[in-house]
Amino acid sequence: MAVLAAASLLGTPAFADTWPSKPIKAIVPFAPGSATDQIGRAFAAEMAKTLGQPIVVDNKPGVNGMLGAAEVAKAAPDGYTILIGTNSTNAALKSLMKQLPYNQDTAFAPLGYMGSVPLIVAVNNDVPAKNLRELVALAKAKPGNVTFASASTSQLVSTEMLASMAGVQMTNVPYKSGPAAMTDLIGGQVNLFTADFAVMLPQVKGGKVRGLAVTSTKRSPAIPELPTVNEALGLKDYELIAYFAMFAPAGTPPDVVAKLNQAINAAANNKEVQDKFAPIGFVVEPGTPDALAQRTKAETAKWAKAIKDAKIEPQ
Template identity: 90%
Template sequence: MRRSFLSLAVLAAASLFASAGFAQAWPSKPIRAVVPFAPGSATDQIGRAFVAEMSKTLGQTIIVDNKPGVNGMLGAAEVAKAAPDGYTILIGTNSTNAALKSLMKQLPYNQDTAFAPLGYMGSVPLIVAVNNDVPAKNLRELVALARSKAGHVTFASASTSQLVSTEMLASMAGVQMTNVPYKSGPAAMTDLIGGQVMLFTADFAVMLPQVKAGKIRGLAVTSTKRSPAIPELPTVNEALGLKDYELIAYFAMFAPAGTPPDIVARLNQAINAAASSKELQEKFAPIGFAVEPGTPESLARRTQLETAKWAKAIRDAKIEPQ
């Protein structure tokens, strides 16, 4: 029995030593960060800035891999199926890690169990904007235009936040508008400017430069308070006399479920160091991006709450799962 005990002790020590050695060796090669949206989108811009800072902390290159499609589902599914070794991570959003569960009849992964939370990055409000030729000069006039003819007002969407924000607005205002789906936010913006669609609600990274340049007309912001980045725009609540309208996009990082805790801890440390970067904060302050460092555990709790919140928003907006 004494020999058996000693043998078990030796094996346990060897296992711990091997685990520690693996953690110390990681990362020994480039890490792939999957962005489930197109180049130029807010997720892409913010994700690239974060991983550039994280590379400094980890001492290893992080390569961004854009895998857009189906409101982020294609990229998220790829990460869910990847090896849980810390070399594939997801730049996740409210689409991939909260809303898709309620938007799709079936996902190729279990949204609740497929990912290991790494760290929260931050959030950004959206801007409701129209093509300059649309006669509505404010949000109340746009609602009146939509009310005059059901389905007449067309709106673009390329992500969950873009779709749900507009459908929720229409539902709360008691009007019907026609959705025109796009594969990417930049493509939707091109058609908004060109007049192929009338309305688009999207994050500041996509919207604000075009509003400032006068290429489109901003009508409102989707947060409960006006944004310092464009204080002249009212909130949706102010513009329509509502109380409970709010929808913001957020960003967070995830790894495949089963990723070792020590690797999760190191990635979380790198994410928080990036979020604390003054250079990164100053870069994205003009688009209303608010960083919020935290633990993997706090992101797990937030993900549960956000999943319930988006499920309610999607039900209230009467969006049928596809």
């Protein structure tokens, strides 16, 4: 036993020195084409340059990101499997699900925060509401008649929170992916969809759907003509933004965490990455693993309150 213990003590620094010695798998728990996928792939490409090994992106969508997150939670803690996490997987799921296949608070080692994007509230072009006030009036006139799509936690909670704060009732239509929900919004199968800029902005700018408001507390430079939800409805406390961060399985060696954090921050500071995603309202915020741990704690509490206030029952 003593020999084994000594060997494992000696093994960790040597492992960290040679890490990474093979490709790394980055699991994106949402569909190809989603904001998480687009941003995750751009970061992975830059991180591969810093780390000297390819990072292979693997999409595992389903259950608001839970399927992909569960796979990382049970992976070996060796730095070769990482999660492109979001507010869905690492803050909100705990309050949305009665049971998770992992302990959200202890299953992951925080690696680094990537950045955030606001969402756009939009309706199908045939919906007779030219602004958010008119949409609320429509929903008040016929409770439950207005349908809305959701394929992620931020999409679901942002709309339920809006309905709750505006005092209206709308009917949720769940989707497996943001792009699929977008197709149905354009086609008129659903009336409303609140989604990140990556999915929504091109369709709003192309006139395929009608944008009504942004979910941040300030207007976005990417589409300054859209008011915030607070401005549109005369509210004060409405805010919901989607964010992205990377995590590894709990127990990943600290030296490996440090190397991954360095690579994440280098990608966040890369001007090409910043310029590429500025049009979708993406704001980078490099930081330490500890800063991400603190943020995750605060965000978990914030989302628990938002989900409770929106009267969303755990599934």
